[in-house]
Amino acid sequence: MSPAVNKQQSGEERLIGRYFAPLAKHPGAFGLSDDAAVIEPPAGCDLVLKTDGIIGGVHFFPDDPPDTVGKKALRVNLSDLAAKGARPLGFLLTLALPKEIGDDWLAPFARGLGADAETFGCPLLGGDTDRTPGPITISIAMFGAVPHGQMLRRSGAKPGDRIVVTGTIGDAALGLKLRRDPDCARRWDLGERERDRLRDRYLVPQPRNAIAEALRRHASAAMDISDGLAGDLAKLCSASGVAAEVGAARVPISEAARTALAKEPVLTETILTGGDDYEVLACVPMDRVEPLRREAAAADVAVTEIGAVNVGEGTATFLDAKGKPLAFAQASYSHF
Amino acid sequence: MSPAVNKQQSGEERLIGRYFAPLAKHPGAFGLSDDAAVIEPPAGCDLVLKTDGIIGGVHFFPDDPPDTVGKKALRVNLSDLAAKGARPLGFLLTLALPKEIGDDWLAPFARGLGADAETFGCPLLGGDTDRTPGPITISIAMFGAVPHGQMLRRSGAKPGDRIVVTGTIGDAALGLKLRRDPDCARRWDLGERERDRLRDRYLVPQPRNAIAEALRRHASAAMDISDGLAGDLAKLCSASGVAAEVGAARVPISEAARTALAKEPVLTETILTGGDDYEVLACVPMDRVEPLRREAAAADVAVTEIGAVNVGEGTATFLDAKGKPLAFAQASYSHF
Numbered sequence A, B: 001m002s003p004a005v006n007k008q009q010s011g012e013e014r015l016i017g018r019y020f021a022p023l024a025k026h027p028g029a030f031g032l033s034d035d036a037a038v039i040e041p042p043a044g045c046d047l048v049l050k051t052d053g054i055i056g057g058v059h060f061f062p063d064d065p066p067d068t069v070g071k072k073a074l075r076v077n078l079s080d081l082a083a084k085g086a087r088p089l090g091f092l093l094t095l096a097l098p099k100e101i102g103d104d105w106l107a108p109f110a111r112g113l114g115a116d117a118e119t120f121g122c123p124l125l126g127g128d129t130d131r132t133p134g135p136i137t138i139s140i141a142m143f144g145a146v147p148h149g150q151m152l153r154r155s156g157a158k159p160g161d162r163i164v165v166t167g168t169i170g171d172a173a174l175g176l177k178l179r180r181d182p183d184c185a186r187r188w189d190l191g192e193r194e195r196d197r198l199r200d201r202y203l204v205p206q207p208r209n210a211i212a213e214a215l216r217r218h219a220s221a222a223m224d225i226s227d228g229l230a231g232d233l234a235k236l237c238s239a240s241g242v243a244a245e246v247g248a249a250r251v252p253i254s255e256a257a258r259t260a261l262a263k264e265p266v267l268t269e270t271i272l273t274g275g276d277d278y279e280v281l282a283c284v285p286m287d288r289v290e291p292l293r294r295e296a297a298a299a300d301v302a303v304t305e306i307g308a309v310n311v312g313e314g315t316a317t318f319l320d321a322k323g324k325p326l327a328f329a330q331a332s333y334s335h336f
Helices: A011-023 A027-032 A066-083 A103-119 A171-180 A192-203 A209-218 A229-240 A255-263 A267-273 A286-298 B011-023 B027-032 B066-083 B103-119 B171-180 B192-203 B209-218 B229-240 B255-263 B267-273 B286-298
Strands: A004-006 A037-039 A045-055 A087-097 A124-131 A137-147 A162-166 A221-224 A242-247 A280-284 A303-311 A315-319 B004-006 B037-039 B045-055 B087-097 B124-131 B137-147 B162-166 B221-224 B242-247 B280-284 B303-311 B315-319
Touching: A004 B229, A011 A027, A011 A103, A011 A124, A027 A037, A027 A124, A037 A087, A037 A124, A045 A066, A045 B087, A045 B137, A066 A087, A066 A103, A066 A137, A066 A209, A066 A221, A066 A280, A087 A103, A087 A209, A087 B045, A087 B137, A103 A124, A137 B045, A137 B087, A137 B137, A162 A286, A171 A192, A171 A255, A171 A267, A192 A255, A209 A280, A209 A286, A221 A229, A229 A242, A229 A267, A229 A280, A229 A315, A229 B004, A255 A267, A280 A286, A286 A303, B011 B027, B011 B103, B011 B124, B027 B037, B027 B124, B037 B087, B037 B124, B045 B066, B066 B087, B066 B103, B066 B137, B066 B209, B066 B221, B066 B280, B087 B103, B087 B209, B103 B124, B162 B286, B171 B192, B171 B255, B171 B267, B192 B255, B209 B280, B209 B286, B221 B229, B229 B242, B229 B267, B229 B280, B229 B315, B255 B267, B280 B286, B286 B303
Parallel strands: A045 B124, A087 A124, A124 B045, A242 A315, B087 B124, B242 B315
Antiparallel strands: A004 B315, A037 B045, A045 A137, A045 B037, A087 A137, A162 A280, A162 A303, A221 A280, A242 A303, A315 B004, B045 B137, B087 B137, B162 B280, B162 B303, B221 B280, B242 B303
16 A cells, blocks of 8 residues: 555566567567557558467467467468568567466567567567466467558459469478377378478468568469468459469478378378468469569579469369369368 | 369358458458458558457456447557547457357447447458457457657656546446446445446447547647556656646546445545546646647547646655545556
């Protein structure tokens, strides 16, 4: 009891001061000491806005390393900015924490988040922290910039465009299977390195922000692959009012995925529909494929042509080696 | 099973299409059909960024009317923009829904949210919807605009400034007490209308966006009152490096609060520290108090002078009728 009310430092303020204020290096974040943040939008640019959340027990395992959880929360949003051709400006963080979450979790979580905020040039601008009786819930709202009128849409694909993807597809979905059933490693004949690679691809996606500008200049449509290549390509085709034809064997997969697939050919479906890839799917006019590939290679990002856009009505067809369409039980991941 | 993959409408897409796409009227929201939204920032303006979440069982009761939950989620963020002198541009919505939440909850929730988005000129720009094993968790990230360099801070208060608040203080805290213990109505001698008024003030705050511009032109510092007037004023004093002296009897309270206080004088502490007011607390140079009051009155917002800013070190003192400092057990609400 004190007659003059001092600013009592609450548990929430201690937590913010200790773990998150050090991440808020942008001058407009005011060290998280004000009610809101302020940024001056870059001249001539539009703002690209995105929010994506991850929930313990839904999008990550409660015992995943906290630093990778922090990275994943940020990277699933960075991946959207990359596919939209936008460069990151910063993010807001909403954390709902169950009471068993203490410093031993928060310290590495904030460390992972902070390292990525540096790596991707995307500072923490503000946030909100609450207790929840439920699981850890992390929601990030991210802001990026593109030159006015130039955000890459899902809807710009044209018949004749080539379909490309970055990196390799399916690793995260296989990593998730491994996470759920470690015995898969033996069944799939994976070495330790291959197993770890798939697991790491599930834990920490690799967003392709390094080629955001090249995508913006060369692609006609793009999105990131979060719910599975097959379903996401169908969404892009639907938005663009076109059809897509993909050679399943042309879809780039990692050595580890190739090893697993050789043992269990049915994994083709997991690879093409499992999701959590956070690679970019783009449609690119034919004469722009090589320039895009070259510029991406200079940024250490592989870009692989997997098929073509045709006249049609929002369908995506995946052909096997004999030119026969593959059928999938479920082309796309859905929470509902 | 279909060989050509169509864009299958998932449960999530049905939910978004039915309840949230109709709210996404801004052209840059693309009817929620793309991965991100895009807005052109207003020329000469800074962007003000804010996020605040509310959780079932923490910030609202699971059986609160869903339309009021939607309104509250938006309004707690609108209130921050008002206090920062910013006008709303739009918001992103992250929803985590337990599986028992169905159309009977979502329809009125979206209706309440949509009505307020219209009222406050703050369109839905994008969002994310997930299942959670925990309680309903609603996180909103909101964007506003202020003329470059003019966001109202907590840190601008100067000795000699007058301290003002909008509306009446303490209603929501009393409404929460009533919500927890309906017998309070009898003890406090409240009529039905008074009881409903306090309850409504808890359910649906009244953010003061109508006077955001007037605040920006006249105030030297401001914040919205969410964690209790006493603690929030101490935070503002701490950020500004000043002291505040407030006459407790000058703090404007509603008729209902006055009735309750007459029966239970100890409620003074609830009123001054309970929080959830979502009124604006501002420091205003003496010669600006009248212009602010006049302009606010024209917008139907009462502005009341409650004290003064002095030289000092981040303390707020509340004096009783005899000029004796009041002591509070806890000046400010904290989740941790």
